[in-house]
Amino acid sequence: MADKKSAVCDVAVIGGGVVGSAVLRELSRYELRLLLLERDADLAEGISKGNSGVIHAGFNAPAGSLKARTNVAGLGMIYGLAWELGVPHRKTGKLVVALADEDRSRLEELKAEGDKGGVPGLEIVDETAIRRLEPLARGRWALYSPHTGIISPYEFTIALSECAWQNGARVLLEAPVGAVDFRGGLFHLATPKGTFAARWVVNSAGLFSEDVARLAGIDDFRVFPFRGEYLITDKDCGLRLNLPVYPVPPRDDPGLGIHITPTLEGNIILGPSAEPVEDKRDDASTSEVMGRLKAEAGRLMPELSRVSFIHSYAGIRPKLVDPSGRDRFGDFIVEESALRPGWINLVGIESPGLTAAPAIAVMVAGMIGTKEDLRPKPDFDPERPHRRRFAAMDDDERTGRVSGDADWGEMVCRCEHVTRAEVVAALRNPFRARTMDAVKRRTRCGMGRCQGGFCTPRIVEILQDEGVPADRITKRGGGSRLFYGRLKG
Numbered sequence: 001m002a003d004k005k006s007a008v009c010d011v012a013v014i015g016g017g018v019v020g021s022a023v024l025r026e027l028s029r030y031e032l033r034l035l036l037l038e039r040d041a042d043l044a045e046g047i048s049k050g051n052s053g054v055i056h057a058g059f060n061a062p063a064g065s066l067k068a069r070t071n072v073a074g075l076g077m078i079y080g081l082a083w084e085l086g087v088p089h090r091k092t093g094k095l096v097v098a099l100a101d102e103d104r105s106r107l108e109e110l111k112a113e114g115d116k117g118g119v120p121g122l123e124i125v126d127e128t129a130i131r132r133l134e135p136l137a138r139g140r141w142a143l144y145s146p147h148t149g150i151i152s153p154y155e156f157t158i159a160l161s162e163c164a165w166q167n168g169a170r171v172l173l174e175a176p177v178g179a180v181d182f183r184g185g186l187f188h189l190a191t192p193k194g195t196f197a198a199r200w201v202v203n204s205a206g207l208f209s210e211d212v213a214r215l216a217g218i219d220d221f222r223v224f225p226f227r228g229e230y231l232i233t234d235k236d237c238g239l240r241l242n243l244p245v246y247p248v249p250p251r252d253d254p255g256l257g258i259h260i261t262p263t264l265e266g267n268i269i270l271g272p273s274a275e276p277v278e279d280k281r282d283d284a285s286t287s288e289v290m291g292r293l294k295a296e297a298g299r300l301m302p303e304l305s306r307v308s309f310i311h312s313y314a315g316i317r318p319k320l321v322d323p324s325g326r327d328r329f330g331d332f333i334v335e336e337s338a339l340r341p342g343w344i345n346l347v348g349i350e351s352p353g354l355t356a357a358p359a360i361a362v363m364v365a366g367m368i369g370t371k372e373d374l375r376p377k378p379d380f381d382p383e384r385p386h387r388r389r390f391a392a393m394d395d396d397e398r399t400g401r402v403s404g405d406a407d408w409g410e411m412v413c414r415c416e417h418v419t420r421a422e423v424v425a426a427l428r429n430p431f432r433a434r435t436m437d438a439v440k441r442r443t444r445c446g447m448g449r450c451q452g453g454f455c456t457p458r459i460v461e462i463l464q465d466e467g468v469p470a471d472r473i474t475k476r477g478g479g480s481r482l483f484y485g486r487l488k489g
């Protein structure tokens with residue numbers, strides 16, 4: 001172990017997505033000096049914010065692959081973890097529906113793969129059962145997975161890092177690792193916030209993990225970005241979806257096909273598409289794909305034709321298979337570099353990486369544990385204080401909060417019923433993430449029907465009250481400033 005007083009840390013994690021945060025939290029069980037370096041102005045700014053938020057059961061990857069194994073292991077951990085961390089989640093079950101009899105064999109193949117990989121409870125069900133489980137869905141046959149669920153992916157990410165922080169880990173935002181040097185038996189990671197030395201490095205930089213590996217002289221990987229676009233309805237769209245509904249996965253689709261997923265708040269998400277893009281940051285929404293999402297989702301659920309959508313977003317998959325090899329399988333890479341012992345690469349962590357993250361984290365701890373003695377911390381606290389949303393409180397609880405602190409009585413976001421007290425608490429997060437998106441992901445301000453029309457000026461006022469000058473307020477850090485100068489006064 002490194003000397004507690006030295007500036008050297010035992011493990012530096014690069015990347016504050018769900019995978020890096022899960023690794024940080026898992027390692028915080030042990031007597032280790034930990035540091036997470038995140039490029040952006042908040043956690044979960046990468047792939048971990050733009051996904052379906054589905055807790056997968058593990059039947060989509062070939063049994064025995066790392067994807068399948070970490071998915072099934074992650075499924076066994078994630079519900080307990082979400083509960084410990086107070087992260088909104090729900091076990092909903094899921095249907096993969098076949099619209100025609102001839103597709104039943106594909107469902108059987110998926111079930112067989114899942115059974116072989118140890119996925120619990122899979123069942124082929126008929127039209128009547130489909131209607132009972134999800135009255136909105138159409139289909140002749142379906143694979144029913146009772147243990148699939150939904151979770152807020154960004155809240156999960158933030159909670160994992162916060163729990164690690166409570167247990168002594170350090171988290172630095174706006175600290176992109178730009179150069180790596182190896183000397184004196186240590187990795188030296190250069191960032192604009194200083195150079196940090198570490199005995200171990202976990203490279204969990206998502207889409208950029210190949211670039212980060214290259215900084216350490218490891219030129220083994222090539223990541224191909226595949227964009228997935230989504231549409232989302234208002235939570236009061238008039239339809240109530242019980243569980244995610246997927247099509248039979250198209251054979252030549254690099255994703256799982258366009259599916260329909262409920263959020264915990266009651267919105268319905270359509271998507272994602274799967275298109276290769278040149279630029280890893282190209283998360284544009286396109287009208288062509290929006291039309292396709294509606295058409296394809298409408299085949300599984302015709303009632304969707306009468307709802308309107310309030311927002312679109314996109315996530316980018318870090319694929320290890322190039323666009324020409326659509327039907328080839330690229331497994332997760334979780335390995336210590338042979339060239340640079342002590343440097344662990346996590347590459348190609350696409351779906352089901354959100355579900356698999358806790359299991360990948362255990363694998364990483366195991367890799368370190370085979371080389372040195374990891375001493376458990378006697379006072380490790382697995383929980384994070386649970387926060388109740390005003391929107392979820394009953395009248396008595398609301399009255400109690402308001403009488404104790406008037407900020408609970410000031411409504412900042414009318415669509416999602418978020419109070420000033422919640423916004424202030426979000427801004428006082430331990431990592432000092434103070435962007436508009438940081439507030440949004442911690443409170444749901446701006447996620448409702450008006451998409452921030454009402455709450456944005458109020459959040460700006462609160463940010464200023466909390467000491468952030470107007471000209472320093474950004475949407476998501478970097479150059480995304482909200483204001484460029486004063487017009488009068």
Ligand SMILES: Cc1cc2nc3c(=O)[nH]c(=O)nc-3n(C[C@H](O)[C@H](O)[C@H](O)COP(=O)(O)OP(=O)(O)OC[C@H]3O[C@@H](n4cnc5c(N)ncnc54)[C@H](O)[C@@H]3O)c2cc1C
Nearest residue numbers: 015017018019039046047048051054177206228353354355
């Ligand atoms: C469209 C889509 C749908 C999906 N749906 C699901 C699903 O329903 N269920 C599921 O289980 N999985 C799903 N996934 C997969 C899941 O979202 C990802 O596997 C997971 O979020 C990957 O997390 P990560 O931490 O590896 O990457 P990221 O979240 O991208 O985190 C990497 C971080 O590294 C940072 N970084 C990059 N370079 C540097 C640097 N030089 N220095 C410091 N930091 C750096 C980035 O800013 C970023 O925050 C989906 C993915 C996509 C794209």
